[in-house]
Amino acid sequence: DTEVTQTPKHLVMGMTNKKSLKCEQHMGHRAMYWYKQKAKKPPELMFVYSYEKLSINESVPSRFSPECPNSSLLNLHLHALQPEDSALYLCASSQLLTTVNYGYTFGSGTRLTVV
């Protein structure tokens, strides 16, 4: 299995809703990432997990809450979002090696619309 699977593919939510995005990989990667991508822009890093522990938070608002319950699963919990949070949310994973870096494997993203 060489994939990162994200669900759902599309999500529409109201500003008072609570929802979660899910990301799963079975490649044995011990680093996982959330990126946010607005239309026609490059992805921007939100969070990094290393060995299931949060290692980087790029000053993301608290209405986004990440969770890494095990080495294969990464969640992003959403609460009280704003319309400007509408974007493509990309999950990625990578190996944690001490001598080389092979880059990320990305999922196909969740298209989030906040109404």
Add this chain to the structure above:
Amino acid sequence: AQTVTQSQPEMSVQEAETVTLSCTYDTSESNYYLFWYKQPPSRQMILVIRQEAYKQQNATENRFSVNFQKAAKSFSLKISDSQLGDTAMYFCAFMKGQGAQKLVFGQGTRLTINP
């Protein structure tokens, strides 16, 4: 902080032609990696090619090759015998060192291959 610059927002070529996408970067790191990612309309970010900074030899992957000029901090992507399926947004990206690192993207080049 590292920065990545792609100076060509859009490019368009005919099928079977060769096209070169430009990328420059700025860093004070000595140990780093450079990547080209492709994002077609399907949204998934796909790794095209990867270069290790300490390697002099330019990376190649079938029709894709890079021209890595370390002193000039330049990392261009050449696509030979372009195909309709190469139509996508192409992002140049930088990552320092090993481990769970941030991937820093350029603004992207939208490449269209015309029949």
